[in-house]
Amino acid sequence: MAAVESKGLVVGRLRALRGVRVQGNVGLRVLAVVVAVGVWEAGTGGLGWRPLPPALLPSPGETWESLVQYARSGLLAVDVTRTLTQAFLGLVLGMGVGTALGVGLAYARRLGDALEPLLAALNSLPRVAVAPLLIIWFGLGITSKVLLAFFTVVFVIFMNTYAGVRSVDPDLVRAVQVLGGEGRHVARWVVLPWVASWVFAALRTSISLALAATVTGEFVGSTHGLGYRMVLATGVLDTPRVFAILLVLMTVGYAVVEGARRVEAYLLRWRPEVAM
């Protein structure tokens, strides 16, 4: 009886925690956004005082107008699709190669030890610096951006996977072994879940990185995409459009990262502290 009661307590406490997270802060969060936009509006003519011209600092209204125009022209959808596709493909490719390389080299210890410094050096190279080279090699199309995004995330994911496999708790491995478990049991029940939490940590940063790399690639040379459109707008001092694109990038980036965080929180719900 006592046991059942205390279970109810545990579950109740968990629910209470989640409730606070979801509902309690919403009002304050909305307020923060409203205040931010209000300050922006106040500084750009909202109070009848405008120190900077629209070409330097557009108001929220001008930005919104430009965004609506952009959307009506049909180009917004094209550009968002292009940029997201490139970032996504680069990310998927980077996940695949990065985790495979990480697991492979962690098990092939000798090779891993040999390649570690080289990969660490490549990892410390500012990745966007290869963007011009990739444009020369692969042209203005999708390929160069996908590769840039891939190149940007692959080492982060590799490093985390590698560190994850190498840090697997030997006591958990032994626990499964003494239960009679073989290599495949250890791989599925211990190594995989252990490494998954490391890969997820890398994935969250990689999403922003892939998006940034794609936009940078579009700055350097392309025919479509949010980055390309931003370069065009800058060229004619269409600052409201630049702001509109920045807003789109922010919203898209936030939505994707938040989505990934929720998936992670669910898959890793066994962890004592739900990572924020």
Place this chain on the structure above:
Amino acid sequence: MGLRVERLSLRYASGVEVLQDVSLEVARGEFVSVVGPSGCGKSTLLNVVAGLVDRRLDVERSGRVTWNGREIRTAADWAGELGYVFQRDTLLPWFTLQQNVELGLRIRGVARDRREERVRELVRMVGLEGFEHVFPHQLSGGMRQRAQLLRTLAYEPQVILMDEPFGALDAHTRLGLQREVTEMWTQLRNTVLFVTHDLTEAIVMAQRVVLLSHRPGRVVEVYEVPFGYPRDPIELQGKREFGLLYAEIWQGLAREFRAQDAEREAEGVGA
């Protein structure tokens, strides 16, 4: 027959000698506990018996371990007949209590409904019903240790090794678990090798107590415990025979502590 450790010696590549010529016999269905000063190699002894140190390159070992005449070198040599309860919590944190307890059964290919039935039965035995679908971090230390015990009992291993299984628990939980384990063993009669640093625990649970020397561990003495089963670990402590045996083993243990201190002092002077 039974579990035999024959002339086992073990030394690390660094030169540290952990076990020296340890010979030990545990008959089938016998409950033997091992005590000794900390660092005397008790845990190492269990790891060797479990077959967990063979593949390590930094140890040098001689002697052998056999179970019913079959030599044990790696964990796989036990062919699923071994259970090991660690002091440290080694429940898999991403699995619920139910999933953890049934791991051994899954490895043995037991069907899902049979597994669930078995877990229900075990969980009831130690008062964990209602917690089957809870993750380990939501359980208390005592509950986690019970879950580890169940994980081992679930597949009914013939030999169970326990390495200070109650070492990290508070006194109250500890007493409760000592009683529970003793009761379970009274029914199941598996072969148990139980390592502890708590002399009282060693006596109230086991049939024999093995005293190991300070490092490198040697068998100093084996004591018979003059009580039958079923027994109540708490009640036993009030008996005269318990007091006598406790004093006797304690004298042996104290000699080892003194020898250890003397050696450390000598080393200190030397350095």
